Amino acid sequence: MADTFEIRDLHVSIEEKPILKGVNLVVRKGEVHALMGPNGSGKSTLANAILGHPKYTVTSGKILMKGEDVLEMETDERARKGLFLAFQYPCEVPGVRQSNFLRLACNARLGREMDVTDFYSKLEEKMKVLDIDEKFMKRYLNEGFSGGEKKRNEILQMMMLEPEFAVMDETDSGLDIDALKVVSRGVNELRGPGLGILIITHYERILRYINPDFVHILVDGKIVKSGGPDLAAHLEEHGYDWIIKDGEPAPVPAKG
Amino acid sequence: MSAASPDQVLPGAYKEGFHDDLKTVHNVPKGPTHAVIDYVCDVKGEPDWMRQFRHRSLDIFLKQDLPAWMPGLRDIDYDAITYYMSPVNKSANKWEDVPEEIRRTYDKLGIAKEEQKLLGGLGAQIDSEMAYHNIQDSLSKKGVIFLSCDEGMKQYPDIFKEHFAKSIPPEDNKFAALNSAFWSGGSFVYIPKGVKCDIPLSVYFRINAEQFGQFERTLIVCDDDSFCHYVEGCSAPVYTTHSLHAAVVEIFVKDHARCRYTTIQNWSTDVYNLVTKRAFLYKNAIMEWVDGNLGSKRTVKYPSCYMVGEGAHGEILSLASADKGMWQDAGAKLVFYAPNCTGRINSKSISGHGGRASYRGLVQVNEEARNCRVQVNCDALILDPVSRSDTYPVMEIDGNLATVEHEASVSNVSEEQLFYLMSRGIKKEDAVSMIVNGFIEPIVKELPMEFAVEINRLINLQMEGSVG
Numbered sequence: 001m002a003d004t005f006e007i008r009d010l011h012v013s014i015e016e017k018p019i020l021k022g023v024n025l026v027v028r029k030g031e032v033h034a035l036m037g038p039n040g041s042g043k044s045t046l047a048n049a050i051l052g053h054p055k056y057t058v059t060s061g062k063i064l065m066k067g068e069d070v071l072e073m074e075t076d077e078r079a080r081k082g083l084f085l086a087f088q089y090p091c092e093v094p095g096v097r098q099s100n101f102l103r104l105a106c107n108a109r110l111g112r113e114m115d116v117t118d119f120y121s122k123l124e125e126k127m128k129v130l131d132i133d134e135k136f137m138k139r140y141l142n143e144g145f146s147g148g149e150k151k152r153n154e155i156l157q158m159m160m161l162e163p164e165f166a167v168m169d170e171t172d173s174g175l176d177i178d179a180l181k182v183v184s185r186g187v188n189e190l191r192g193p194g195l196g197i198l199i200i201t202h203y204e205r206i207l208r209y210i211n212p213d214f215v216h217i218l219v220d221g222k223i224v225k226s227g228g229p230d231l232a233a234h235l236e237e238h239g240y241d242w243i244i245k246d247g248e249p250a251p252v253p254a255k256g
Numbered sequence: 257m258s259a260a261s262p263d264q265v266l267p268g269a270y271k272e273g274f275h276d277d278l279k280t281v282h283n284v285p286k287g288p289t290h291a292v293i294d295y296v297c298d299v300k301g302e303p304d305w306m307r308q309f310r311h312r313s314l315d316i317f318l319k320q321d322l323p324a325w326m327p328g329l330r331d332i333d334y335d336a337i338t339y340y341m342s343p344v345n346k347s348a349n350k351w352e353d354v355p356e357e358i359r360r361t362y363d364k365l366g367i368a369k370e371e372q373k374l375l376g377g378l379g380a381q382i383d384s385e386m387a388y389h390n391i392q393d394s395l396s397k398k399g400v401i402f403l404s405c406d407e408g409m410k411q412y413p414d415i416f417k418e419h420f421a422k423s424i425p426p427e428d429n430k431f432a433a434l435n436s437a438f439w440s441g442g443s444f445v446y447i448p449k450g451v452k453c454d455i456p457l458s459v460y461f462r463i464n465a466e467q468f469g470q471f472e473r474t475l476i477v478c479d480d481d482s483f484c485h486y487v488e489g490c491s492a493p494v495y496t497t498h499s500l501h502a503a504v505v506e507i508f509v510k511d512h513a514r515c516r517y518t519t520i521q522n523w524s525t526d527v528y529n530l531v532t533k534r535a536f537l538y539k540n541a542i543m544e545w546v547d548g549n550l551g552s553k554r555t556v557k558y559p560s561c562y563m564v565g566e567g568a569h570g571e572i573l574s575l576a577s578a579d580k581g582m583w584q585d586a587g588a589k590l591v592f593y594a595p596n597c598t599g600r601i602n603s604k605s606i607s608g609h610g611g612r613a614s615y616r617g618l619v620q621v622n623e624e625a626r627n628c629r630v631q632v633n634c635d636a637l638i639l640d641p642v643s644r645s646d647t648y649p650v651m652e653i654d655g656n657l658a659t660v661e662h663e664a665s666v667s668n669v670s671e672e673q674l675f676y677l678m679s680r681g682i683k684k685e686d687a688v689s690m691i692v693n694g695f696i697e698p699i700v701k702e703l704p705m706e707f708a709v710e711i712n713r714l715i716n717l718q719m720e721g722s723v724g
């Protein structure tokens with residue numbers, strides 16, 4: 001219990017339209033789960049519902065973090081308790097300096113004022129891992145960042161905030177090969193017994209750098225299939241048609 | 257009677273809203289009359305030409321209508337207002353010589369004596385007169401003049417007469433006429449050729465009286481190649497009646513000179529703030545207006561740059577925050593009369609709790625002003641559905657070679673931005689204040705440090721609880 005993040009029969013609607021139709025998922029600390037599925041199947045909906053985006057209405061079901069009812073909490077409280085979302089489309093906040101924002105967020109997560117020197121030395125270290133130039137800290141939050149820079153910035157925030165459970169929504173989309181390696185390096189550095197991760201992705205590519213323990217497939221608001229890493233490889237080759245049609249995997253072709 | 261302490265009468269968050277019971281040295285019957293003008297001229301011992309000028313201006317005021325586009329001012333009762341009133345009869349140049357009860361008022365407002373040390377000069381006006389005016393020796397040795405406008409007229413009649421009412425004649429508008437009739441106080445600044453006055457000259461305007469009209473008049477002349485930064489702040493008590501603040505500020509920036517004029521206007525919501533501010537820019541001159549409007553019942557103010565010399569650059573940064581009971585009609589004017597000039601307007605407004613912010617801008621490029629470039633940005637942030645923002649940009653382009661860029665935006669505190677910040681553990685009210693402070697950051701970063709801090713504080717207070 002103390003080490004699990006659990007989603008029970010979750011139903012979520014957007015503007016009265018049901019999107020998630022009974023999702024069940026358990027992520028334990030130390031585990032990496034991948035969530036795959038066709039466009040529009042509800043992956044981002046799940047991610048946003050986990051953090052409590054006001055547009056997404058949970059109509060039934062439960063989300064529990066270490067046994068605590070997440071749905072009872074405001075978004076900021078969820079984050080302070082250790083939930084994190086790396087956004088598919090991180091938004092820009094003009095005029096808010098990166099460094100100020102990060103410091104406020106770190107203080108919030110810690111529940112106290114972080115020592116300024118500690119903060120900056122930690123920041124410098126993480127930026128090095130992610131190959132982020134120092135001058136980004138003087139810039140405004142995500143403003144004018146390229147798609148890839150925004151994604152890297154999400155991982156930087158994740159490394160600074162040290163969550164216990166993190167959802168990464170298509171962090172790999174739009175990254176070039178080098179950036180993908182850098183981002184994976186960051187995630188792998190964080191990976192460990194204190195962190196459970198749910199990676200949402202369309203590509204097996206990132207899973208080669210961050211090996212998942214489990215792979216789940218979401219179709220039309222439901223997890224229709226779960227398995228090991230080989231499921232991702234299989235999807236890469238055959239797409240989703242076989243699942244949507246009959247729920248049975250096509251025979252895995254013999255190697256050679 | 258003892259002076260009220262700020263805590264006793266402090267209404268809400270507006271900490272400047274107290275008033276003190278001050279004995280008045282001068283007090284005249286209410287109403288804008290020729291008799292009041294004669295009283296003022298006699299008391300001040302003014303030359304005849306000024307007496308005539310005042311009388312003529314009053315006639316203009318009484319005849320002139322309000323412009324049709326200037327709504328919301330019809331209910332001003334001019335006869336209920338006192339046009340000259342003063343608790344002091346002379347301006348001191350040592351802080352110790354300022355009457356003690358007035359010093360107490362300024363202490364409460366934080367215009368403590370210490371602040372002078374950071375400044376090139378400090379002036380403090382209460383009601384109609386300057387109670388204090390002083391300049392650092394280092395600057396006066398270089399020939400910098402920093403006096404009350406009345407003293408400027410007496411001591412430097414030539415410079416004064418050459419410029420006074422030359423950029424803003426009484427005919428300009430009804431409130432310029434009113435100011436011209438009853439002007440009193442304000443600053444007279446002269447920066448000699450080549451002198452860079454790199455520490456700010458600062459003046460604080462305080463209205464203490466009730467149903468009163470403050471008409472300060474400021475005249476700044478920056479001679480060739482000089483520089484000066486003039487900073488003004490203001491406040492007034494909270495009454496249930498209305499006061500009027502109708503200032504006129506004229507600036508002349510001569511060849512290659514640069515002037516920056518920073519205002520933080522924080523009148524109580526009883527004050528009609530109707531100000532005409534204009535700068536004439538000569539060859540290669542630079543003028544920067546940094547105009548922050550945070551208070552008043554109604555502000556009507558459009559700092560202007562008139563480019564009369566080739567290669568001049570005029571810039572207006574305008575920030576308006578309209579809270580409950582306020583209507584900020586702020587904006588800017590750029591008028592081009594000479595070739596190769598550039599101008600920029602950057603306006604940001606915030607409205608919340610039912611406040612209303614309007615941007616009114618004029619860009620006028622006359623035919624002889626070839627090859628001019630203008631950039632206008634105006635952004636509005638509306639915090640809740642009961643608040644309002646409007647934009648009235650006017651472009652009059654005669655020259656055929658002007659480049660004009662205009663960008664405008666209206667936004668709300670977006671749900672996505674709030675969610676993003678909150679998803680990092682930041683509380684909602686902190687997230688809102690981050691977004692709002694971020695919105696005004698491009699202007700706030702141009703302000704002197706202590707003003708920037710004060711602006712952020714005031715705006716955070718105003719916004720409290722305004723995003724649902």
Ligand SMILES: Nc1ncnc2c1ncn2[C@@H]1O[C@H](COP(=O)(O)OP(=O)(O)OP(=O)(O)O)[C@@H](O)[C@H]1O
Pocket residue numbers: 014015019037038039040041042043044045046055088
């Ligand atoms: N704000 C919204 N308003 C209306 N419909 C929405 C909104 N957000 C998502 N939807 C709809 O909900 C469904 C699920 O969207 P979601 O973003 O969760 O898909 P996804 O699996 O993340 O897709 P992708 O792989 O393209 O990112 C889609 O049909 C989408 O159009």
Ligand SMILES: [Mg+2]
Pocket residue numbers: 043044045088169170
């Ligand atoms: Mg998605």
